[in-house]
Structure formats: structure tokens, C-alpha cells
Amino acid sequence: MGLVAKIKPSKKRKFGKGVAVCRRCGTSVGVIRKYKLYMCRRCINEVAPLMGFKVYS
Numbered sequence: 001m002g003l004v005a006k007i008k009p010s011k012k013r014k015f016g017k018g019v020a021v022c023r024r025c026g027t028s029v030g031v032i033r034k035y036k037l038y039m040c041r042r043c044i045n046e047v048a049p050l051m052g053f054k055v056y057s
């Protein structure tokens, strides 16, 4: 007999203040704060070619 530890991962979700939102379309899903972009992946993929770099190529 052994000890079985059940670990429940606690999900922390933030809503409201403190959540980065896409400054282009306003969504809070998949927003990347990296590089101070504050844009969602979708918008970044649209804008990236214009800015001269590739994201998620």
C-alpha cells in the first residue's frame, strides 16, 4: 500500500482590472504582453508582416 496524493491544480483566473486586452480588437483571449505589444495572437499575426517580423511562423 502506498500513499496516493491527489493534487488538484488550482486555476487562477483574473477578470476585470489587471487583465491585458488587445488594443486592436479588445479581446482578452490570447493577449500577448511580450514586447509590450498588448495584442492578441490573431491581431499580431495580421500586424506582424506590416511591422516586419514574424510571430508563430
Ligand SMILES: [Zn+2]
Binding pocket: 022, 023, 024, 025, 026, 027, 039, 040, 041, 042, 043, 044
Ligand atoms: Zn486582437
